[in-house]
Amino acid sequence: MTSPVPWAQEAMLPEDFGAGLLRADLGEGVVAGFTTRHGGVSPAPWSSLDLADTTGDDSARVQRNRDLLAEWVGAPVAFATQVHGADVLDLGPAERAEWSGAPPMSAGTADGLVTAEPGLGLGVLVADCVPVLLADPVARVVGVAHAGRRGLVAGVVDRVVDRLLARGAEVDRLRAAVGPAVCGACYEVPEDLRDEVTAVVPESWSTTARGTAGLDLPAGVTARLAARGVVTTRVDRCTMTDADLFSHRRATAAGEVAGRQAGVVVLS
Incomplete structure (x- = not known):
């Protein structure tokens, strides 16, 4: 079962939870x-909460x-490559x-992470791809998936x-929460x-606003989760049109560079 949620940023950002984080x-x-692109220290063009070491931003x-x-x-x-x-x-x-x-920049090469370790966050970096967060609060296990086009076809959501x-x-x-x-x-x-x-994933079929x-x-990710019986909520915000979010496609079209936002889940 999937429920789209029109998450309003101002309603989801209590002061004690950070100026750039949407709760799930x-x-x-x-x-x-x-995360959104707000609340960090990076200058333009990353402005401001760039979380990736692959965008040309300063590592510090x-x-x-x-x-x-x-x-x-x-x-x-923790983040993966x-x-x-x-x-x-x-x-x-x-x-x-x-x-x-002294944290490394990467936990290794992967597009999914899981843990049962309390106090260790799992992060997934995106700037148009789909960030997926999962948890069983009773079994005390959590996971994340980075579901771009190729990862979705390869089955990363099912593997997590x-x-x-x-x-x-x-x-x-x-x-599950789809970001x-x-x-x-x-x-x-x-x-x-x-x-x-x-x-492979029929539910991902679409026609753009231009008719192409x-x-x-x-939609493809939520369909895969629904097929597994996972209750899912979705953040119905498009990175391409929402200036509060990084978008690789939008930045490339403008001749700019995009930072990366993240989905994160932690067993507290």
């Missing part, structure tokens, strides 16, 4: 949310932005110690769900590419 309710004992500023995020959610947040695949990494006590000290189930989660207790991403009205692709993707072939990746 994944159950008791779980802190989860999605990126680390300060990540420190701010850690302060907001009450835990260090994302490659639009479907590999999933399990993180535990060793990674919590590592990220609590499978890994959570292997760690003790149960489908009827799993909750801001480029919408189907804005994500224009060649017709043959749309055919290729929708042959498109892909609706958030």
